[in-house]
Amino acid sequence: MNILKSYIREGEHQTQDFKFRVDDAKKIARTLAAFANTDGGRLLIGVKDNGKVVGVNPEEEFHVIQGAAAMYCKPELVVKTQIMQDDHKLVLEVTVDEVKNKPVKALDDDGEWKTYVRREDHTLLASKILIGVWKKERTKTSTPQTFDRDEQLILNTIKEAGEITLSKLYKETKLKKAYIDRLLILFITWDVVEMNITSGGTYFSVGEML
Incomplete structure (x- = not known):
């Protein structure tokens, strides 16, 4: 089995996406930026969502990808490309590495980054x-030995819920939103709270150390 068929057998997942072709540079920039902000990733252009290879003109797709990475990603992203082949059909493989200094932003249709x-x-x-x-x-700081009353209220609310959304945490604790945001960020960097981002929403739960 060649490497392209091996990739296609994996299907689409967190570090791999199939594209029939690239028509919208702004839209593809979002995918490139998302890969860079997560674990890196691979785009296979010339492959349908169901894994069927339809092929593309790699040169045309390359120019759109380069434009997306340069003009619609901030900072500009470096992408690597190579041409792969399935029978007589050509597929453009585009790879993006995870960046150290996150976030990479992408320009949306309303002109916002x-x-x-x-x-x-x-x-x-x-x-x-x-x-x-x-x-x-x-600028990560060390985890404190004890938590004050408000901090403990937030942690207890999350623990009792098992997992909770941000809006529900605001409602149940009745603390100021900006204050909760700041503490949640600290808790996550201390590995006290875990954040689970899904297509259905973002949920918070307490870490194993509590």
Whole structure:
């Protein structure tokens, strides 16, 4: 089995996406940025969602990809490409590495720079909490030995719920939203709280150390 067939057998997942062709540079920029903000990834252009190889003109697709990475990603992304073949059909493989200094933003249709991440086979908008965690990780502080009353209230509310959304945490604790946001970001960097980002929403649960 050649390497292309091996990739296709994996299907679409967190680090792999199939594209029939690339018509919208802005839209593909979101996928590239999401890969860079998560675990890196691979685009196979010339492959349908069901894995059927239809082939493309690699040169045409290459120019759109380069434009997306240069003009619609901030900072500009470096992408690697190679041409793969299935019988007489050509597929363009595009790979993106995970970046160290997150986030990479992509320009949306309204002209706004937004942050995207990859979860399973979905490209999703990053939450303000995740963006805050990335920033905080650059100056990570040590976990305290004890928590004050408000901190313990947040942790107990999350623990009792098993998992909870941010909006429900706001409602149940009745603390100021910005204050909860700041503490959640700290808890996540301390590995006290875990954040699970899914296509159905973002959920918080307490870590194993509590």
